[in-house]
Amino acid sequence: MLLQQIVNGLALGAVYALIALGYTMVYGVLELINFAHGEIYMIGAYLGILLLTFFTAVGLTQHHLVLSLFLVFVGAALYCAGYGLTLERVAYRPLRHANRLSPLISAIGMSIFLQNYVMLAQGSTDKVFPHLLPSEPVAVLGVPISLLQIFIILTSIFLMIGLSLFVKKTRLGKAMRATAQDKRMAGLVGIDINKVIAITFVIGSILASAAGVMVAIYYGLVNFFIGYVAGIKAFTAAVLGGIGNIPGAMAGGFILGLVESLGAGYLSSEYKDVFAFLILIVVLILRPSGLLGEKASEKV
Amino acid sequence: MTLLETENVSKVFGGLTALDRVAIAVEEGKIVSLIGPNGAGKTTFFNCVTGVYAPDRGRITFRARPMIGRAPHEITRQGIARTFQSIRLFAEMTALENVMVGAHAQSRAGILGALLRSGWVLEEERTLASKAFQLLEFVGLTDRAEVWARHLSYGEQRRLEIARALASDPVLLLLDEPAAGMNPRETEDLMRLIRRIREQGVTILLIEHDMKVVMGISDRVVVLNHGEKIAEGSPVEIQRDPRVIEAYLGTT
Numbered sequence: 001m002l003l004q005q006i007v008n009g010l011a012l013g014a015v016y017a018l019i020a021l022g023y024t025m026v027y028g029v030l031e032l033i034n035f036a037h038g039e040i041y042m043i044g045a046y047l048g049i050l051l052l053t054f055f056t057a058v059g060l061t062q063h064h065l066v067l068s069l070f071l072v073f074v075g076a077a078l079y080c081a082g083y084g085l086t087l088e089r090v091a092y093r094p095l096r097h098a099n100r101l102s103p104l105i106s107a108i109g110m111s112i113f114l115q116n117y118v119m120l121a122q123g124s125t126d127k128v129f130p131h132l133l134p135s136e137p138v139a140v141l142g143v144p145i146s147l148l149q150i151f152i153i154l155t156s157i158f159l160m161i162g163l164s165l166f167v168k169k170t171r172l173g174k175a176m177r178a179t180a181q182d183k184r185m186a187g188l189v190g191i192d193i194n195k196v197i198a199i200t201f202v203i204g205s206i207l208a209s210a211a212g213v214m215v216a217i218y219y220g221l222v223n224f225f226i227g228y229v230a231g232i233k234a235f236t237a238a239v240l241g242g243i244g245n246i247p248g249a250m251a252g253g254f255i256l257g258l259v260e261s262l263g264a265g266y267l268s269s270e271y272k273d274v275f276a277f278l279i280l281i282v283v284l285i286l287r288p289s290g291l292l293g294e295k296a297s298e299k300v
Numbered sequence: 301m302t303l304l305e306t307e308n309v310s311k312v313f314g315g316l317t318a319l320d321r322v323a324i325a326v327e328e329g330k331i332v333s334l335i336g337p338n339g340a341g342k343t344t345f346f347n348c349v350t351g352v353y354a355p356d357r358g359r360i361t362f363r364a365r366p367m368i369g370r371a372p373h374e375i376t377r378q379g380i381a382r383t384f385q386s387i388r389l390f391a392e393m394t395a396l397e398n399v400m401v402g403a404h405a406q407s408r409a410g411i412l413g414a415l416l417r418s419g420w421v422l423e424e425e426r427t428l429a430s431k432a433f434q435l436l437e438f439v440g441l442t443d444r445a446e447v448w449a450r451h452l453s454y455g456e457q458r459r460l461e462i463a464r465a466l467a468s469d470p471v472l473l474l475l476d477e478p479a480a481g482m483n484p485r486e487t488e489d490l491m492r493l494i495r496r497i498r499e500q501g502v503t504i505l506l507i508e509h510d511m512k513v514v515m516g517i518s519d520r521v522v523v524l525n526h527g528e529k530i531a532e533g534s535p536v537e538i539q540r541d542p543r544v545i546e547a548y549l550g551t552t
Contacts, residue, residue, distance in 0.1 A: 138326060170402065171425065178390045178401045185388045190376035190404045190468050 003143045005265035006258065011149040011218070013257020014156035018211035019234030020241070020249035021163065022204025028180035028244040029200050030096075035107040036087055038231015039114035040080050040205045044212025045222040046077040046122060052217070061132060069132075069217075076209040083114075084205030088198055097235045111231075119224040126223045128215065152214045159210055160250050163203070167246060176200060180244065236280045242293020251291060255279070303328045303472055303503050304349065304380075309358030311344055311527075318344040319355065326472065331494065331504045331515045335538075336524035337547060342507045343385060345514040345524070346474050350382050351375040362472070381470035383461040385477045385507070391450035395460050397443055398449050399432035402467030435440040439493060455486045462493065472503045479510045491517050515539065523547065 019041050026034045055061045055068040091110045095103040137144035167173035179186040179196045187193050215230075216222050237256045241248025256276050263275035283291065304326040311319040319341045324331050334342050347353040351359060351372040360367040368374055381402075390398050436442050439459040444452060449460060458478055465473055475494070479487050487510060496519055498504055508514050514521060514535065521538040523531040525547040531538060538544055 169425065171400070171428065174393070174397055174401050175404055177393060177397075178404075181390045181392060182388060184352070184372075185384075185390070186401075187372040188352070188376060188382065189402045190373045190465065191401070192373050 001265065004137070005261045007137075007143060007145045007149055008265075009261030010254065011214070011257070012261055013153045013237075013254035014044075014153050015211045015215055015230070015253075016234050016237045016256050017250045017253025018159065018207045019230060020237040020253045021097055021246065022208050023162075023238040024241070024243055024246060024249040025176075025200050025204050027238070028246075029090065029143035029176065029183075029197050030103075032092065032103050033088075033107065034092075034201075034204075035104070035231070035235075036091070036110035036114055037204065037208060038227035038229075038234065039111050039118075040083055040087075040225030040227070041208040041212045041215075041230055042222070042224065043114070043118065044080045044082055044209030045216040045226060046127065046212075047074055047079050047209070048213035048216035049127050049220075049222050051075050052129055052132065056136055065132065073210060073213055076213045077206045080205040080209035080292075081202045084201040085198055088201040088213075111228075115224050115227065122224065124224065126221050129218050129220045129221065132217055148218055152218060155210065155214065159207060160265045163207070166203075166244065168215050172196070172199065204230060209258070233276060236276060239290055240283055242290025245290065245292045247291055248292035255291075301330045302326070303363060304505070306345075306409035307356045307358075307359045309337055309345070309348055309360060311348060311353060311355050311487060313531070317527045319348065321358070322524070322527070322529050324529065324532075326503060327520075328404060328471075328503050329498070329501070331498055331506065331517050333506045333508055333518040333521045334524065335508065335511075335514055335521060337440055337468065339526075340524040341527040342524055344527075345396045346382060346476055346507065349375075349474065350380060360398055376468055376470075379469070380474065381465035381468045381472075381541065382474035383458075383465050383476055383478060384550040385480065387454075387457045387461055389449040389457055389460060389464070392448060394446050394448055395436060395456075395463075396429065396432050398460055399435050399463050399467045400428050402464035403428055403432060404468070415492040430464075435466055436460075438466070438496075439463045440489075452517075454481055455483075458482065458490070459493070462497075466497065466502070470502060472505065473497060475506045476507075477509060479508055479513050487513060 022037045022040070023034060026032060026037070031137035051072045052061065052068070055071065061068045087110055091106045092103050095106055110130065140150075167176060175186065175191045175196050176199070178189070178191060179193055183193055186196070204251045215226070233256060234253065238249045240256060241250070241252030241253070256279070259279050260272045260276050264272040267275070302325045304324070306322055306324050309319055309322045309495060310317070318480070321344060322341070325391065330406065334345065336342055344353065348355045349367070351367070351370050351374070355508045357366060362378055362380060365378065367378070379431070390401060391399065433442070436445050439462055441456060441459055441463065444456060452460060462478065464539055479490055482490060491513055494504060494506070506514075507516070518535050522529060523538060523541075523544050530547060531541045533541065
């Protein structure tokens with residue numbers, strides 16, 4: 001039971017962490033909470049189901065499961081990257097120098113807009129898809145874990161390692177960190193700030209799309225509203241880890257997933273959201289800058 | 301050859317005229333100092349040249365190209381780099397990373413390359429790192445390469461700022477009070493460093509309050525007071541100029 005809940009928590013946490021990264025990275029460079037980020041994840045989940053349905057209809061998933069999964073991830077990533085890019089260009093860049101509240105309201109507006117747009121385009125009922133990978137747990141070293149959970153955890157860890165290397169090692173990653181620390185100075189050393197911000201949105205959207213696709217495969221079900229709850233949870237994870245801090249978002253996501261899963265398993269599954277937010281409140285009281293955050297964040 | 305030329309540059313903040321029709325020409329290969337009492341408009345002038353502020357009037361040309369209206373990163377790519385009066389390093393990056401970021405205007409790997417981490421990008425990162433390391437050596441910070449910028453001493457931070465500015469391969473380097481807060485020995489080292497930078501073919505425009513530095517290394521000195529240029533000449537001429545003495549000491 002305990003191990004089972006831990007595995008469930010890690011899989012859930014991996015998804016939260018991937019979405020939380022988008023919140024934290026955008027906050028890092030813009031000091032903006034991109035409230036529409038959860039909707040990007042939701043669109044990624046829709047695309048996962050739509051593409052899988054299509055690939056199944058043409059017979060690709062039956063014969064080439066790995067190839068079709070890969071194509072689903074790439075397709076969703078490209079589509080969501082386009083949405084992220086457009087979102088930044090349309091809803092945030094024109095308000096870059098406006099009063100702090102304006103982009104926040106713009107973000108909430110985009111969130112509502114995207115939810116309703118997807119509802120109109122795809123209908124307000126759940127979209128379902130049969131499970132592709134076996135979801136029954138198999139015992140790995142005595143731990144009951146399903147192939148899907150292994151897939152989700154490993155894919156997430158792979159993406160997070162990729163992101164860490166990118167931010168730490170590449171020229172663009174350094175430009176991103178420099179922009180987050182001092183935007184004006186970054187411009188003065190020759191960094192194109194607009195490009196860095198756009199790329200930050202693209203990367204965050206790609207990570208969210210991967211989370212969306214995995215959730216779509218995991219539950220075999222999406223609706224237009226899943227981005228709202230997941231977005232709030234992931235935002236909580238980002239704040240828990242220290243908003244603006246990349247390892248913090250990863251840690252926050254996993255902690256939140258574990259707390260929810262253990263709380264649901266041992267106390268009450270109806271109160272699992274309460275545990276998540278209780279943890280957040282405790283952390284904010286004891287450590288307002290989050291678990292790994294260094295600077296006190298006056299801007300949240 | 302004139303490298304940087306400004307004509308009639310004016311900048312007003314509210315009711316305060318920070319710059320009033322300033323005309324300055326900087327010849328290639330020279331060390332030019334910009335001096336004047338506090339609030340004379342020296343840093344505002346730097347901000348106009350580097351694109352941080354847009355002047356209200358006037359023209360700024362660099363290598364015969366107009367600079368006004370360009371974004372700071374574009375001006376950096378044209379070959380102007382600067383340091384700051386109040387140090388502005390990327391505090392939570394290592395000394396080496398700071399210099400590598402400074403070389404940003406130079407490296408050319410595109411978005412896709414950086415995302416895919418192709419061999420070519422890795423190659424470029426290595427070249428960049430070794431170039432950055434050479435610059436740290438040039439300013440004498442090799443043993444501090446892996447230290448976070450915020451953990452460096454004050455004098456080291458000043459030198460790191462210079463190394464970062466040099467990383468963009470500038471033609472013109474603007475130094476804003478590089479000797480501020482330095483002890484006499486560090487100041488001596490700094491003067492040697494500035495001369496060595498010039499020997500590498502970089503033209504230098506310098507804001508400085510330390511008259512020993514100004515008179516010791518400048519080929520030309522320009523004096524601003526209340527946003528206006530009141531004198532220009534060799535260090536010896538400036539030291540004898542009654543208007544300059546008046547600006548600094550007041551009338552008797």
